[in-house]
Amino acid sequence: MKIAILFGGLSFEHEISIVSSIAMKDILKDELIYLYIDGKRDIYEIPTQKINSKLFSSGEYRKFDRAYFKKGGFYKISGLFKKEQSIDFDVVLNLSHGGDGEDGILSSILDFYNIPFIAPRTEACVVSSNKFITKGYAKSVDVNVLDYKYYTKNDDIKVDMFPVIVKPVKLGSSIGVAIVKSKEELDYSLDVAFEFDDAIIIEPFISGVKEYNLAGTKVNGEFIFSIIEEPQKAEFLDFDKKYLDFSRTSKAKEVDLGDKLNQEIKESFKRLYNTLFEGSIIRCDFFVVDEKVYLNEINSIPGSMANYLFTDFEELFKKVALTLPKRKEIAINYEYVNKIQVAKGK
Amino acid sequence: MKIAILFGGLSFEHEISIVSSIAMKDILKDELIYLYIDGKRDIYEIPTQKINSKLFSSGEYRKFDRAYFKKGGFYKISGLFKKEQSIDFDVVLNLSHGGDGEDGILSSILDFYNIPFIAPRTEACVVSSNKFITKGYAKSVDVNVLDYKYYTKNDDIKVDMFPVIVKPVKLGSSIGVAIVKSKEELDYSLDVAFEFDDAIIIEPFISGVKEYNLAGTKVNGEFIFSIIEEPQKAEFLDFDKKYLDFSRTSKAKEVDLGDKLNQEIKESFKRLYNTLFEGSIIRCDFFVVDEKVYLNEINSIPGSMANYLFTDFEELFKKVALTLPKRKEIAINYEYVNKIQVAKGK
Numbered sequence: 175m176k177i178a179i180l181f182g183g184l185s186f187e188h189e190i191s192i193v194s195s196i197a198m199k200d201i202l203k204d205e206l207i208y209l210y211i212d213g214k215r216d217i218y219e220i221p222t223q224k225i226n227s228k229l230f231s232s233g234e235y236r237k238f239d240r241a242y243f244k245k246g247g248f249y250k251i252s253g254l255f256k257k258e259q260s261i262d263f264d265v266v267l268n269l270s271h272g273g274d275g276e277d278g279i280l281s282s283i284l285d286f287y288n289i290p291f292i293a294p295r296t297e298a299c300v301v302s303s304n305k306f307i308t309k310g311y312a313k314s315v316d317v318n319v320l321d322y323k324y325y326t327k328n329d330d331i332k333v334d335m336f337p338v339i340v341k342p343v344k345l346g347s348s349i350g351v352a353i354v355k356s357k358e359e360l361d362y363s364l365d366v367a368f369e370f371d372d373a374i375i376i377e378p379f380i381s382g383v384k385e386y387n388l389a390g391t392k393v394n395g396e397f398i399f400s401i402i403e404e405p406q407k408a409e410f411l412d413f414d415k416k417y418l419d420f421s422r423t424s425k426a427k428e429v430d431l432g433d434k435l436n437q438e439i440k441e442s443f444k445r446l447y448n449t450l451f452e453g454s455i456i457r458c459d460f461f462v463v464d465e466k467v468y469l470n471e472i473n474s475i476p477g478s479m480a481n482y483l484f485t486d487f488e489e490l491f492k493k494v495a496l497t498l499p500k501r502k503e504i505a506i507n508y509e510y511v512n513k514i515q516v517a518k519g520k
Numbered sequence: 521m522k523i524a525i526l527f528g529g530l531s532f533e534h535e536i537s538i539v540s541s542i543a544m545k546d547i548l549k550d551e552l553i554y555l556y557i558d559g560k561r562d563i564y565e566i567p568t569q570k571i572n573s574k575l576f577s578s579g580e581y582r583k584f585d586r587a588y589f590k591k592g593g594f595y596k597i598s599g600l601f602k603k604e605q606s607i608d609f610d611v612v613l614n615l616s617h618g619g620d621g622e623d624g625i626l627s628s629i630l631d632f633y634n635i636p637f638i639a640p641r642t643e644a645c646v647v648s649s650n651k652f653i654t655k656g657y658a659k660s661v662d663v664n665v666l667d668y669k670y671y672t673k674n675d676d677i678k679v680d681m682f683p684v685i686v687k688p689v690k691l692g693s694s695i696g697v698a699i700v701k702s703k704e705e706l707d708y709s710l711d712v713a714f715e716f717d718d719a720i721i722i723e724p725f726i727s728g729v730k731e732y733n734l735a736g737t738k739v740n741g742e743f744i745f746s747i748i749e750e751p752q753k754a755e756f757l758d759f760d761k762k763y764l765d766f767s768r769t770s771k772a773k774e775v776d777l778g779d780k781l782n783q784e785i786k787e788s789f790k791r792l793y794n795t796l797f798e799g800s801i802i803r804c805d806f807f808v809v810d811e812k813v814y815l816n817e818i819n820s821i822p823g824s825m826a827n828y829l830f831t832d833f834e835e836l837f838k839k840v841a842l843t844l845p846k847r848k849e850i851a852i853n854y855e856y857v858n859k860i861q862v863a864k865g866k
Contacts, residue, residue, distance in 0.1 A: 212852070273850065
């Protein structure tokens with residue numbers, strides 16, 4: 175199988191996407207091709223053997239072929255005669271974290287051009303990338319969420335109890351997120367959060383809360399789960415920790431929470447994944463408070479695809495690639511327009 | 521102002537989009553150009569003076585220039601020398617009803633290629649086009665919705681109380697919708713609904729419920745509302761009624777529900793529109809039951825843009841076109857990737 179890794183994009187997580195994509199070289203033994211979307215949303219085909227992080231920061235990537243979307247795939251103008259060529263691959267892995275990749279932009283484009291891809295479809299992207307919409311959705315599928323308040327830029331924001339956690343609604347990887355311990359710290363953290371987004375949510379911050387991650391997918395109607403991991407936590411993710419998270423390839427350690435909680439986490443995952451997330455491999459991060467499971471967030475395109483949580487990620491990847499959801503067929507037969515013509519006597 | 525009307529698309533409401541778009545000739549006095557997306561998602565530039573419904577059913581549209589998306593706009597290969605030309609316009613009006621237009625696909629593409637457009641952005645499209653997600657969102661912004669059950673294709677579906685209304689989650693214009701009066705009718709109506717979608721919602725059907733429509737938009741932070749209309753209702757929309765609805769250009773009659781209800785409908789609209797729907801003109805359909813306002817649905821691209829509800833639609837349209845939301849600027853500076861290189865000693 176030939177896999178096209180589509181990464182980068184107009185996103186605050188652009189660089190994390192580069193790290194995550196380079197890691198895939200060690201994770202997938204298949205033939206890979208790399209399609210990089212730069213900050214101007216120009217697309218370049220980067221030869222796999224040339225991939226390294228310096229290529230991007232130096233701007234050197236611009237010397238490679240420009241690619242573009244077209245029905246059925248990606249194309250480039252290349253070769254001696256500057257002719258249009260289609261770029262050969264079997265499936266796209268959308269590895270653009272944050273904006274473009276996770277907010278539904280790329281999924282929409284891939285869908286429009288009828289390009290097979292692994293990632294949530296547009297609706298699932300929106301539901302998981304906007305934390306406010308996630309909360310409403312989780313409640314609708316009977317999954318617990320922590321209390322929260324939603325604010326947009328010009329709202330009057332009142333916080334009575336501290337500590338709280340302030341989050342821009344649309345960013346992942348802890349960008350713009352702050353734990354606020356007192357009224358004095360609030361204004362600054364709001365300024366930071368609104369720097370990244372026009373809307374935020376504020377949640378109570380529960381110190382030392384237990385977090386558990388579960389990744390999974392659905393193949394032919396059956397769920398396939400990873401192990402459950404209790405991730406290492408730091409109050410803030412520093413540079414090293416974040417780098418390690420997105421370039422992670424070595425297997426994680428399974429945690430056993432007992433039958434009841436293990437089961438509750440898996441059932442919550444199933445209700446969230448539902449039919450909406452078909453075609454994707456996602457990681458759900460849960461809190462456990464007083465033996466009750468709460469959704470923290472849905473990572474619709476997790477760092478390095480959460481490969482480290484699965485026993486055989488490559489096999490799983492192939493299964494998903496071979497059972498991607500199909501769009502409903504829509505026959506356009508102009509029956510209705512014909513009736514109008516008859517009605518009008520045209 | 522030169523307006524590009526983007527219509528059609530891979531949608532069960534393809535033909536309604538044709539009707540709606542043709543109606544715009546009578547509504548907007550500006551220079552219009554027409555970009556038609558056919559059932560294969562090929563795009564054609566149709567000369568405005570040639571527009572009529574027969575052009576589409578006869579397949580004649582295929583003789584016009586093929587257009588395609590590209591950064592900043594639409595392009596075509598045209599003229600004697602078969603050179604690439606950009607198609608000139610100031611703003612796109614996305615008038616593709618249902619799939620592609622209202623589900624976020626086209627908004628994503630327009631956003632990716634940095635093309636100014638009037639329509640909800642991707643997130644707002646998803647929130648309004650999927651009735652299940654709409655319900656969760658409405659609750660999150662404290663707007664009442666009728667009770668409902670959500671089912672996907674292989675669920676065990678039990679209904680105890682009749683009549684109910686069965687709706688595919690993703691379709692508008694009453695397609696696939698059925699009022700079910702008894703257990704005997706249920707199976708057939710489920711078959712029909714699942715014909716159009718993999719997920720449905722079932723609501724109690726309230727006979728003779730009062731429905732009120734309000735359209736509106738936000739310009740520079742201020743809401744601009746249409747009149748409130750009590751639409752004519754038939755138990756089912758028949759062909760003539762539907763045609764009239766989507767080609768409607770003559771002014772509607774205002775209904776006065778008294779200060780309290782008028783206000784409650786407007787407040788509900790504001791909470792739904794919020795910041796999420798900026799850049800769009802939408803119509804919200806409400807029910808009033810026992811003096812309480814409930815959201816029925818959000819029409820994110822209403823038939824003929826709900827022009828008939830506004831006193832001066834043209835002026836409103838221009839205001840929206842001139843104050844479209846801007847994306848947050850994202851500077852990609854490779855700071856993080858540079859740190860990795862330093863850390864690795866590269």
